[in-house]
Amino acid sequence: MNKNKEQLLNKRYKAEQRFRLYGLSAIFMALLFLTIFIFKIFSTGYSAFQKTWLIVPVTFDAELMMLDQNPSKEDLQDADYYDIALKSMADLDPNANEDQENELKRMVSYFFEKEIKNELLNDPNLIGKTKEVYLTASDDLDQVFKGNYPRDLPEDQRRVSDYQLKIFDQLVANGKVESKFNISFFTNADSREAELAGIASSFMGSIFSILVCLMIAFPVAVLAAIYLEEFAPKNRFTDFIEVNINNLAAVPSIVFGLLGLGVLLAIFQLPRSTPLVGGITLSLMTLPTIIIAARASLKAVPPSIREAALAMGASRMQTTMHHTVPLSMPGTLSGTIIGLAQALGETAPLILIGMVAFVNTIPGSPMDPAASLPVQIYIWAESAERGFVEKVSACIMVLLGFLIIMNLFAQIIRHKFEKKWS
C-alpha cells in the first residue's frame, strides 16, 4: 500500500517535470522563429539605410548650359543641365564610343542632372569651374558596391554590363565611390527607380490613415461601449448586439475592404486611394476591438464605486462620467492603441480601396492619394529590380519599429495609470 503511494507520487513528479519541459521547448521554438525572422529582416534590410554615391567631376560650362553673362536666379533655374551632365559622365572614359557613353550615363540615377542643377543653385559661383559632385549611383551599381550583385553571371543575364563594371571598379580603386547614410529613403516618395524610392509617402499615408481611423473609431467605440455596459438594459436584444460585435471582430479584413470599395468609393464617391477612405475602412475593423477592450475595462471597475457615487446622489450619467469612465480609460486607451497597431499593419482592405496605386508625391492631407507602409512593402516585394529587395526589408523594419513603439506605449499606459483594486 505504502509502496503504491510512493509510485504514485513519483509519477506525479515526473508528469510535472515533463510538462515543464514541453513548456520550455515551446518557448524555445517561439524564440527561435522570432530570432530567425528578425535576423533575416535585419541582414537583408540594413544595407538599404546606406546609399552609394559616385563622385564625378562636373564642369559647369556656361555655353553648354545656354547661360549669358551674369545670369539671374531664374536663368539658373531654366538652364539646360542635360548636356553638361551627359558630358561629365562621358568624360569618365575619354575613349568611349557612343554606345559606351550611353552606358556611362546609366551608371548614375535617372535624375542625375537634377543633382547637378542643385549643386549650381547652391553655389552660382561654380559657373565656368569644375567641381566633384556626388551623384546617386544606379540601383544596380549600388547593389554591386554593397556586394549583393551576382557579378559572375554571364553578361547577357545581367543588367550591369562588363564595361560599366570596369569603369565602376576604376572609380572604386580611385576612391571615387562613397557610401553614406540614405536620407532619401526617409524623405523621398516611392519611385520606379530603386535608388530613389523612399517611404515618405507611405509613412505619411499610414499616419493619416491611423489618425482618421482613431478619430472615427475611438469616439464611436467608446460611446457604444459605455452605452452597452452602463445604460442598456440586459435583454435578448443587447445580447444579440454583443454577439454580433464579437463576430464583427472576427470578420476577415478584406471584407471591410470590399465594403469600403462598394460603399465609400462607389456610393459616396469619396476620392480613391486616399488615407481618408483607408482610415474609414480601417476604423470599421478597429471598432469592435476598441468596443471589446472598453467594455472589458468598464466591467473591471468595481460595482462598489458605482454604488458609492449613486448613493451620494449622483445621476447615472454623473456616475459614469465622473467615476466609471475615467477609471476605465487606461484599459480603453491601451486597447485602442493595440487596435490601431493592428490597423497599421493591415494590407488587404487598403489594396481594395486603391491605396496600392503608385504614388510619387508626399501627401499633405488625408485627401491626397497615398500608399501605406504595409502596402508599400507589398508593392516593392512585387518589383523585379534587385534594389527593391533590401528596401522591402528596410520598410518592414520601419513598420515593426512603429508597431513596437505603439505597443510599448500601450503597456506604459496600462501599468502607469491603471488603478489597482485590492
Place this chain on the structure above:
Amino acid sequence: MIKIKAKDVDVFYGKKQALFNISLDIEENQVTALIGPSGCGKSTFLRCLNRMNDVIDICSVKGEILINDFNINDKSCDVVRLREKIGMVFQKPNPFPKTLYENVSYGPTIHGMAQSKQEMDEIVETSLKKAALWEEVKDRLHEPGTGLSGGQQQRLCIARAISVRPEVILMDEPCSALDPIATAQIEELIDELKKEHTIIIVTHSMAQAARVSQNTGFFHLGQLIEHGSTDKIFKNPDNKKTQDYITGRFG
C-alpha cells in the same frame, strides 16, 4: 417622531420574492438596527430606503415607503434628491480612488452646496471632524483615499456620506470588514451622529445591535418577525423565533 414609515413593502428579484409585507416605523434621531440571519432580506430592505434597488434590473419594489410623509416609491420622487437626503455607508469601505478632499467634496459639488472654495474647505473639515477622522488626516487631504487603513477608509466613507447633511444615514454592515478597535471607533461615531441624523444599521453582530441601537427589527426569511425597542427585543421578545435567534439557537 416617526421619520420613515414603511407600509406593506414587497420586493421581488425576478419571480422570486425577497421581502414579504414589511411594515416598519423608524424613529427620528435614533439608531435602528436590522438583524437577522444571512439572506433574510435586511440589506434588501435597507436598499429600498434610498432606492438603490433601482440599479438592479430585475428587482421590483411594491408598497409604500413614506419619508417625511412623502412616498419615495411614487413616480414623482426624484432619486437624486432622495439620495441627497438619505446617505449610505456600505459593507466594504469604498472610497473613490481620488484624494481624501475629492472624496468628501464630491457630494457637495454635484449638489451645488458650496459657493466658494472656502465654503467647500469648511464642509470638508466639518465632515471629517464629525467622522472623527480630521486629526488623523488633516495633513494629507490631497493624498489618495485608498491609501488609508480599512477603519480610516470606512470613516472617510461616513464623512463622505454626511458631507451633504443627509437626514438619514443607512449603514449596511459598516463594521464587518473591520478589526475590533476600528469597530469600536465607528460605534462611538454612530452614537455621536444620531444627534443630527436618523440612522439605520444592518448588522450581523447582535452585540453590536445591542450596543448602538435604540430600536431593533428582526428579519427572517424575508419577513419582519418582530420589531420594537432594543431593550425589549433582547430581554423579552414576544416571538419564539426572535428568542431563538437572540440566544444563538440558529443563524
